[in-house]
Amino acid sequence: MADQDRRHFALLLEIQRRLSQERSMARLPGVVMQTVGELMDADRSTLFLLDAETMELRACFAQGVAADKAIVVPLRMGLIGTAILQRRTLNVLNAWQHPFFFADIDGVTGYRTDSLLVVPIVQPGDGRVLGGLELLNKRSGRFTPEDETIAEDAAHWLAARLGDGDIDARAIEDKLEALRKWIDFDRATVFRVDAEHGRLVAVHADGAAGLDISMNMRLGIAGFVAMTGEPLLIPEAHADARFDASHDRRTGYHTRNLLCVPLKDSAGEVLGVIQVINRRDGTFTAGDLDLLSCVAGAVAIALENAILFEESERQFRSLLDTLAASIDARDCLTAGHSLRVAQVARGIAGVLEFMDHDMDLLEVAAILHDYGKIGVDDAVLKKEGKLDAEEFGHMKTHASMSFDILDRIRFSRKYRSVPLIAASHHENLDGSGYPRGLKDHEIPFMSKIISVADVFEALTADRHYRQGMPVAQALEIIDRGVGTKFDAHIVAALKRYLGNGGHAELGLKTE
Ligand SMILES: [Fe+2]
Numbered sequence: 001m002a003d004q005d006r007r008h009f010a011l012l013l014e015i016q017r018r019l020s021q022e023r024s025m026a027r028l029p030g031v032v033m034q035t036v037g038e039l040m041d042a043d044r045s046t047l048f049l050l051d052a053e054t055m056e057l058r059a060c061f062a063q064g065v066a067a068d069k070a071i072v073v074p075l076r077m078g079l080i081g082t083a084i085l086q087r088r089t090l091n092v093l094n095a096w097q098h099p100f101f102f103a104d105i106d107g108v109t110g111y112r113t114d115s116l117l118v119v120p121i122v123q124p125g126d127g128r129v130l131g132g133l134e135l136l137n138k139r140s141g142r143f144t145p146e147d148e149t150i151a152e153d154a155a156h157w158l159a160a161r162l163g164d165g166d167i168d169a170r171a172i173e174d175k176l177e178a179l180r181k182w183i184d185f186d187r188a189t190v191f192r193v194d195a196e197h198g199r200l201v202a203v204h205a206d207g208a209a210g211l212d213i214s215m216n217m218r219l220g221i222a223g224f225v226a227m228t229g230e231p232l233l234i235p236e237a238h239a240d241a242r243f244d245a246s247h248d249r250r251t252g253y254h255t256r257n258l259l260c261v262p263l264k265d266s267a268g269e270v271l272g273v274i275q276v277i278n279r280r281d282g283t284f285t286a287g288d289l290d291l292l293s294c295v296a297g298a299v300a301i302a303l304e305n306a307i308l309f310e311e312s313e314r315q316f317r318s319l320l321d322t323l324a325a326s327i328d329a330r331d332c333l334t335a336g337h338s339l340r341v342a343q344v345a346r347g348i349a350g351v352l353e354f355m356d357h358d359m360d361l362l363e364v365a366a367i368l369h370d371y372g373k374i375g376v377d378d379a380v381l382k383k384e385g386k387l388d389a390e391e392f393g394h395m396k397t398h399a400s401m402s403f404d405i406l407d408r409i410r411f412s413r414k415y416r417s418v419p420l421i422a423a424s425h426h427e428n429l430d431g432s433g434y435p436r437g438l439k440d441h442e443i444p445f446m447s448k449i450i451s452v453a454d455v456f457e458a459l460t461a462d463r464h465y466r467q468g469m470p471v472a473q474a475l476e477i478i479d480r481g482v483g484t485k486f487d488a489h490i491v492a493a494l495k496r497y498l499g500n501g502g503h504a505e506l507g508l509k510t511e
Contacts, residue, residue: 005163029060029158033133036154040147043137044111046071047158048080050131057081057131083118084132089152090118094144111136117143119151121159127355130159153178157298160269169420172204172302179276179295183288186278189213190263191222192307193272200226200273203303219261220244225273231261231293254445261292263300271303312412324367330374331381333463340461343506344448344453347497348490361414362446365421368385369450372401372423384465398425400435417444425450428485448487452478455486460508471498471508 029047037045048057048071059071059081075081082100083090093102095113117135122128133155135143156174176188191200194214200222204214217223224242225232237243237255246253256278263272274296279288308316328335345366349359372383376398380391387395403423411418424447427433429440459474469477482488497507 030246032154032158033219035149036133037135037302040135040143040150041138041139042117042135042143044135046134046136048073048084048131048134050075050084050129053054060131079116080118080132080134084129084387087120087122087127088127089120089148090116090144091145091148092116113137115142117147117151119148119155121155123159133158153298156433157301164389172299175295175298175302176204176206179292182291183276184280185276186280188274188276189222190273190274190303191215191226192303193217193226193270203272203306214242220247221258222273225260225262225275226270229262229264229268229270231289232259233284233286233289234258234260257283259289259292260316261289261296263296263303265300265304271300271307274299290366291398316412316415320367322363323371327370327373331370333382333384334458337457337461338359338367338370340506341369341450341453341457344457344494344497344502345449347502347505348449348453348493351493351500352489357414358446361421362415362449364415365418365446366453367449368406368418369402369422371405372397372398372403375401375405396434397428399423403435417446420444421446421450425454427451428481429487430484433485449490452486452490455481456494460506468509471503 033045033047036042045360046059049060050056051058055075057073057075073080075084079090079092079095079100092098092101093115095116101113114134115136115138117138118132120132121130123130123380124179133151135147135151138147161494172190176190179185179188187206188204189202189206190204192203194201194217198217199214200217205213215223217226220235220242221232221234221240221242223244232242234240234243237258238245238248243255247253248430258274258275258277260275262270263274265271274292276284276292313399324338327338331337342363345362346359349362354362376395380387401424403419406422408417409419421444424438424443427436427438427443427447428451429443429448431437431439456474459477460468460471462468477499478486478494479489482491494502498506
């Protein structure tokens with residue numbers, strides 16, 4: 001390992017050590033910033049978080065600045081904003097001379113910025129920007145490329161802690177990629193403990209992407225490490241009694257040597273293990289084991305976040321199913337309507353190439369769009385046939401009631417706009433809709449999708465008191481509303497979806 005790598009590694013270990021001692025999530029970003037600032041010999045370090053609503057950056061941890069001096073920077077100003085908008089690290093020697101430098105902050109704090117290093121904090125997975133970290137005035141000259149790498153690593157850690165926990169396998173792969181720069185090994189596998197079934201399940205396996213690898217937790221080196229929580233360095237695998245040779249026999253792969261380290265959560269419980277096999281140029285050393293332990297800390301954070309996220313997502317989905325079922329129970333005439341509207345909306349969004357993140361939001365808003373109906377009187381809700389003017393007026397309140405009820409749920413950031421989207425599904429482009437009479441651009445785009453999906457579903461679905469309309473006839477009715485009620489692109493997308501398999505997927509009749 002080169003000297004520079006060694007120093008970098010020592011710094012990472014130090015950050016890791018301090019992180020593992022900090023139990024408070026709220027204080028964690030401060031600990032990271034302080035450590036990074038100290039290790040880099042920077043005079044000041046500041047963590048900025050992006051407020052997506054106001055498009056401002058707020059300093060949530062500013063070393064050396066009095067707490068009453070709030071630092072708020074418009075996203076489009078300054079070097080920190082530039083780094084965040086361009087999603088790249090900026091390393092500047094004379095900040096005052098830089099065209100993008102925003103001198104107002106120095107004005108507020110009475111500080112003079114010379115050298116500056118800023119790194120964006122980007123959430124792995126969907127690539128959303130969460131904020132950025134800024135280091136000011138390196139005491140010993142200018143920030144080096146090595147400092148950049150350390151700050152970027154710190155930004156990764158912060159992203160894992162600050163994000164929605166929406167972390168996919170890429171976060172883990174990134175860490176393994178970094179490890180490869182230091183150790184030339186053949187394969188790495190990350191296992192997660194499935195305590196319920198007593199197994200280790202691979203969440204990442206080099207050379208076996210897409211394969212379902214799981215094994216008995218009582219067998220092999222990985223099992224031993226998971227059970228004891230102690231790391232192992234095995235110089236000769238086949239000479240070790242704990243090694244399970246059956247895998248090699250089955251696959252024809254030859255395991256010579258390996259390293260295996262536990263992945264522990266912040267409470268010290270073993271979440272999984274990381275195993276690295278066959279050092280290409282000889283055997284693993286104690287230094288390699290230290291290095292892997294350091295990387296394991298970061299992988300454990302990613303894994304813990306993924307597990308927490310999965311659990312909360314599961315909990316959220318079950319709550320959602322319960323809510324959908326409760327609308328059905330209340331409004332048995334249209335049972336299943338909400339879920340089918342969500343299905344049609346997903347189909348439309350698929351044609352419009354929505355990202356997963358937006359797709360999830362749309363689906364939840366679609367499932368809950370009519371939730372306000374639980375507040376509509378039975379006599380109106382369950383009336384078969386046409387409603388009179390007064391009844392219709394009462395029925396219309398369901399849209400604003402959807403907002404009032406859903407707005408009381410504490411949705412996570414990803415789903416924050418569910419109440420607004422759900423409540424706007426009866427708005428029309430020409431402003432003739434309800435509850436607010438919004439016009440074209442005032443209506444959330446996802447509400448426009450739900451609106452089309454809602455009408456399409458209502459026209460084509462069979463109800464116990466009438467047959468569903470043929471698709472062509474329903475589309476004719478919808479076509480008549482294009483431009484006044486419905487968005488032309490969305491209606492076109494619906495037709496493309498129906499033509500590309502949506503018809504069959506929805507189980508619609510051909511005639
Ligand atoms: Fe509705």
